[in-house]
Amino acid sequence: MKAVVYKGHGDPVLEERKKPEILDPRDAIVKVTLTTICSSDIHILNGAVPRAKENVILGHEFVGVVEQTGSAVKNMRPGDRVAVNVETFCGECFYCQNGWVNNCTDPQGGWALGCRIDGGQAEYARIPYADCGLTFIPDSVSDEQALFTGDLMSTGYWAAQLGEIREGDCVAIIGAGPTGLCAMMAAKLRKPGRVIAIDLKEDRLNFAKGHGLADVVVNPWNENVEETIREWSDHGGADVVIEAAGGKDTFQTAWKLARPAAVVCLVAMYEENQTLPLPQMYGKNLVFKTGGVDAADCGEIMSLIASGTLDPSILITHRASFGQILEAYQAFRRQEAGMLKWAIRMD
Numbered sequence: 001m002k003a004v005v006y007k008g009h010g011d012p013v014l015e016e017r018k019k020p021e022i023l024d025p026r027d028a029i030v031k032v033t034l035t036t037i038c039s040s041d042i043h044i045l046n047g048a049v050p051r052a053k054e055n056v057i058l059g060h061e062f063v064g065v066v067e068q069t070g071s072a073v074k075n076m077r078p079g080d081r082v083a084v085n086v087e088t089f090c091g092e093c094f095y096c097q098n099g100w101v102n103n104c105t106d107p108q109g110g111w112a113l114g115c116r117i118d119g120g121q122a123e124y125a126r127i128p129y130a131d132c133g134l135t136f137i138p139d140s141v142s143d144e145q146a147l148f149t150g151d152l153m154s155t156g157y158w159a160a161q162l163g164e165i166r167e168g169d170c171v172a173i174i175g176a177g178p179t180g181l182c183a184m185m186a187a188k189l190r191k192p193g194r195v196i197a198i199d200l201k202e203d204r205l206n207f208a209k210g211h212g213l214a215d216v217v218v219n220p221w222n223e224n225v226e227e228t229i230r231e232w233s234d235h236g237g238a239d240v241v242i243e244a245a246g247g248k249d250t251f252q253t254a255w256k257l258a259r260p261a262a263v264v265c266l267v268a269m270y271e272e273n274q275t276l277p278l279p280q281m282y283g284k285n286l287v288f289k290t291g292g293v294d295a296a297d298c299g300e301i302m303s304l305i306a307s308g309t310l311d312p313s314i315l316i317t318h319r320a321s322f323g324q325i326l327e328a329y330q331a332f333r334r335q336e337a338g339m340l341k342w343a344i345r346m347d
Contacts, residue, residue, distance in 0.1 A: 001016070001017055001018075001019050001122055001123035001124055002014060002015070002016060002017075002122065002123055002322065003015060003016075003017040003057045003118070003121065003122035003123070004057065004058045004059065004121035004122065004325055004326070004329075005017070005055060005056070005057055005058070006044055006045065006052060006053075006054060006055065006056050006057075006058050007054060007055065008047075008054050009045065009046065009047040010045065011045065011326070011329070011330075012041075012045060012058055012326065012329060014325065014326055017057065017118075017122065019123070019124050020118065020124055020125060020126035021126070022068060022069075022070045022126070023126065024070060024072075024128060025070040025071045025072035025073070026070055026072045026073060026128065026129050026130060026131065027069075027070045027073070027126055027127065027128055027130060028066055028068065028069045028070065028073055028076055028126075028127045028130030028133075028134060029066070029067045029068040029069075029124055029125070029126055029127075030062075030064040030065065030066055030067065030082060030084065030120075030124065030125050030126075030127055030134070031064050031065045031066075031067045031123070031124055032062050032063075032064040032120050032122060032123060032124060032125055032346055033063055033064045033065060033081075033143055033345070033346055034062065034063050034064075034143040034144065034147055034343055034344065034345050034346070035059050035061065035062035035063075035120050035121050035322075035344050035346075036059075036061045036062070036147060036148075036341055036342050036343060036344055037059075037121075037325075037328060037329060037332045037341075037342055037344070038059075038060065038061050038151065038152070039177070039178075039179070039269070040060070040111075040115075040269060041058050041059070041060075041114065041121075041329075042332070042333060043269055043271060044058065044114075044115065046271060048269070048271040049115060049269075051115060051116060052115045052116070053115070053116055056114065056115065056116065056117065056118055056119070057114065057118035057119050057120075057121060057122050057125075058114045058119055058121045059113070059114040059119035059120035059121030059122070059125075060084075060086040060111065060113045060114040060115070060119050060120065060150075060151055061084075061086065061120070061147060061148060061150065061151045061152060062084050062119075062120030062121070062125070062147070062150075063081070063082065063083045063084065063137065063143050063146050063147055063149075064081075064082060064084070064120070064125070065079065065080065065081055065082070066078050066079065066080045066082055066130075066134070067124070069130060070130070073130045073131055074131055075130075075131045075134075075136075076130055076131065076134050076136070080134075080136055080137075081136070081137040081143075081146075082134040082135060082136060082137060083134070083135045083137055083146045083147070083149040083150050083298065083302065084113070084120060084125070084127060084133060084134060084135075084150050085132070085133045085134070085135065085150040085151075085154075085295050085298055086111060086113065086150050086151035086154065086293065086295055087101050087102055087104070087109070087110055087111055087112075087133075087293070087294075087295050088104065088106070088108045088109055088110065088111075088112040088113065088117075088128050088129055088132075088133055089101035089102075089104035089106065089109050089110075089129060089132050089133070090104055090105075090106045090109065090129055090132065091129065091131070091132040093105040093106065093109075096132075096296075099294060099296040099297075100294050100296075101132075101294055101295060101296045102291065102292050102293060102294045102295070103294075106129075108128050108129075110292075111292060112128070113125070113127075121325065121344075123322075123346060135149055135150065135298040135299055135302050136302070137302065138302070138306045140306055141302065141305055141306050142313070144313040144316055144343055145305050145311060145312065145313045146302065146305065147312070147313065147316075147343060148178075148182070148312040148313075148315065148341070149298050149301050149302055149305065149312075150295060150298055151293065151295065152178055152179065152182050152312065152315070152341075153182050153185070153186075153301050153310065153312045154293050154295035154297065154298060154301060155179050155182060155183070155267055155292075155293040155295075156179060156180075156181070156182025156183035156184070156185055156186040156187075157182070157186040157297055157300075157301055158267070158293050158294050158295065158297070159179075159183040159186065159187075159242045159244070159265050159267045160183060160186035160187045160189070160190060160242075161186075161297075162263075162265045162267075162289045163187075163240040163241075163242055163263050163265045163289075164240070164263055165187055165190040165192055165239075165240050166190070166192075166239070167190065167191040167192070167193075168191070168192065168193040169190075169192045169193055169239040169240055170192065170193055170194055170196065170229075170232065170233040170234065170235075170238045170239050170240075171187050171192045171194070171195045171196065171238060171239065171240045171241075171242065172196045172198060172229055172238035172240070172241045172242070172257050172258075173187070173195060173196065173197055173198065173214075173241075173242045173244060174198045174199075174241070174242070174243045174244060174245045174250050174253060174254055174257075175198070175199060175243070175244035175245030175246070175247075175250070175268065176197045176198070176199035176201070176204035176205055176207065176208045176214070176217075177199075177204060177244065177245070177340070178315050178340050178341050179244040179267060179268070180197065180199070180208075180242070180244035180245065181204075181207070181208060181211075181213055181315060181340070182312060182315075183242045183244055183267070184197060184208060184213035184214055185213060185310055185312070187240075187242070188212075188213065189304075189309070189310075192240075193234075194215040194216060194232060195213065195214050195215050195216075196214065196215065196216040196217070196218060196228075196229065196232060196238070197209070197213070197214035197216070197217045197218070198217075198218045198219075198220065198225055198253075198257075199217075199219065199245070200219060200220060200221055201337075202219060203337050203338050204340075205217035205218075205219060207340070211314060216228075216232050220253075225253060225257065226256055226257060229257045233259065235259045235260075236259050236260070237257055237258050237259030237260070237262060238257050238258055238259060238262060239259060239262055239263075240258075240262060240263050240264075240265070241254045241255070241257050241258045241262065241263070241264045241265065242265045242267060243264065243265065243266045243267065243268055244267050244268050245268055246268030246269055246270050246271070247268075248272060250268070251266065251270070251274045252277070254266070255281060255284075255286060255288075258284075258286055260283075260284050260285055260286075261284075261285045261286070261287075262286060262287070263286075263287045263289065264286055264287070264288050264289070265289045265290075266288065266289070266290045266291075267291075267292075267293070269292070315340045315341045316340070316341050316342070316343045317338060317339055317340045317341065317342075318331070318339060318341070318342045318343070319342065319343045319344075319345070320342060320343075320344050320345075321344070321345055321346075321347050322344055322345065322346045322347045323347050324344075325344050328342045328344060
């Protein structure tokens with residue numbers, strides 16, 4: 001089968017690989033129908049994810065059809081359309097039982113697909129713990145609508161939970177890329193007073209405002225962000241700040257935008273070390289919440305998509321066949337104007 005493979009720092013390679021097989025009774029083999037490229041894939045290629053293994057098949061955002069299941073799989077059967085969870089988790093350990101599936105104690109637990117084990121930028125993928133790692137797609141939901149269930153939408157959904165957003169809150173979201181936009185979608189479900197989107201790219205801010213995901217948009221090139229946030233907030237700063245950009249200075253911006261006793265959520269993946277300026281923070285009583293995605297709510301997200309409450313497919317701005325995926329990688333790296341996410345259909 002054809003697969004996109006990480007060969008170390010640089011560009012990925014499209015090569016022929018052996019079709020995966022069931023290795024454990026809890027495994028399933030999924031025939032991939034639609035996949036995409038994530039910024040985390042770029043972080044891997046940039047050498048910023050030390051745990052990523054060379055020669056691994058990339059990809060952790062994909063949907064497909066179950067082709068085969070191990071003898072211990074109970075919830076899925078061949079022929080089921082499924083969205084794949086970015087995280088591998090057993091569902092039984094202390095962390096899984098508390099919904100912190102990214103911290104599953106299984107050796108394969110956490111972000112494994114497309115990082116430590118072969119992922120979904122291929123014709124087929126093996127999914128460990130399939131009963132936990134797969135979400136059934138209803139007939140009313142298209143592949144494109146379901147594509148981001150297991151990671152991107154899960155990240156935004158988790159960020160809104162992590163921020164403890166309450167009705168009427170002022171929520172500032174740094175980064176209006178795909179992750180930030182999903183955080184805005186999820187934040188809106190909680191009926192905040194206003195969502196403020198912050199980004200350096202006008203096209204992304206226009207997208208957020210045009211799709212009703214942000215009430216206020218701020219471009220730091222054009223205005224003072226801290227002053228603008230104070231103007232639009234009731235208590236001298238945002239009640240919740242979600243940092244979804246991962247830029248050189250965006251962490252510092254995040255805590256400065258927060259009012260005293262606010263929650264600051266860091267969902268971006270950084271390629272550079274960040275520091276806490278503790279003397280400047282003293283007395284501000286901020287709560288910081290950090291880490292990747294705890295994608296334990298895929299079933300709930302799928303139900304919201306099926307009901308029409310959420311539609312992450314609005315983020316798809318580009319489409320290609322699998323044979324064009326390397327060209328899509330190059331374009332995604334360039335981040336051309338208007339580009340958010342690719343939908344890459346298997347040939």
